[in-house]
Amino acid sequence: MRKRLSYLLVVAVFVSMLSLSGCGGGGGTTKSEANPYEGKWVAVVAEAMGVQLPIEECFEGDLSFELNSGGKVVFHADEETGNGKWAVADNKLTITIQGEEMVADVGENTFTFDDLMDMGLKVIFGKEGTDATNPENYLTEDELALIGDWHSETVEELLGDGPQTTMDGVDNINDALRLTFAKDYTVKVVYKGQEMGTFKWSLVYGLCNVESENPSVYVATNEDGSLNVDYSDDEDFLTFKCVKDDAK
Structure with a gap:
């Protein structure tokens, strides 16, 4: 699983200097208003074949992403980093890295990817600084x-x-x-x-x-x-x- 994810992120580094655009981060806010989606999001729990697993059993090291202004995203997998663009519409988050799209459902301080990177793995990310990053909240x-x-x-x-x-x-x-x-x-x-x-x-x-x-x-x-x-x-x-x- 992680091998494919890591490969995509390594490739994405080489295109990180491209001009990336997107409507993400807009959401009708003005410069003086904070965008609720911007910030760091951390992988909290994963699920495969209906079985919930601690995130450390599926990935080595940190798995997170940062949603920045201007529709820019930085994705982290352990020590590897990739850049891309993001957008939120109709309660869906779309992250695009090197032509690969990841779509998540938007929840209260959570993003849920039902099939992250086509790995057959459901992953929930919580916004850093909120209770959504507490794994205890996701016990079955x-x-x-x-x-x-x-x-x-x-x-x-x-x-x-x-x-x-x-x-x-x-x-x-x-x-x-x-x-x-x-x-x-x-x-x-x-x-x-x-x-x-x-x-x-x-x-x-x-x-x-x-x-x-x-x-x-x-x-x-x-x-x-x-x-x-x-x-x-x-x-x-x-x-x-x-x-x-x-x-x-």
Whole structure:
């Protein structure tokens, strides 16, 4: 994905000295009026095949653009820069770089490209300095369902006798494993009362990937709202059923 985007931007540098014109930035304003579209716009979230992804998983480094007066735009991808023109009409933003057009829907401090550079990737940009650049505002319903505190309800050993409600090392099975999922895509893992660390997480088709190696944590969501959590470290390999602390 990024290879094509970067290539187009490199090519665009060579035409950056061309005289570019456009109606973008006009919008009926006068010189004394601020244009609401001018300024820096930053990529916040991306979506591919219906799955929302953190922007850093799709692109390396910064992905942003600056809309300037006179219909001029500067596009940034990591350390590469390209120049072009922009225009807004009928709630659509059109950016043109080296003959390539990108069209976005205009929202409240957002621009949404449904297919950025024909990469099959939906990308939302938020205006710098506004709350639209906060990734927490774009959490999906499934992601929001994970947010909060979870505790183990049963535990099952590998090649064991099935789910158990007791476990060596804890007085209460609820304290065997506790997970706290936060909106900033981090999860705190507490095993048998010991905090094991705080790790990044992402959710794809009901499977939650936790970026940890030791312990290793794999999470799957169940239709009843519970979680199946495979937990392993140097000594244990266990499967927990976890429920939310506030579950009724």
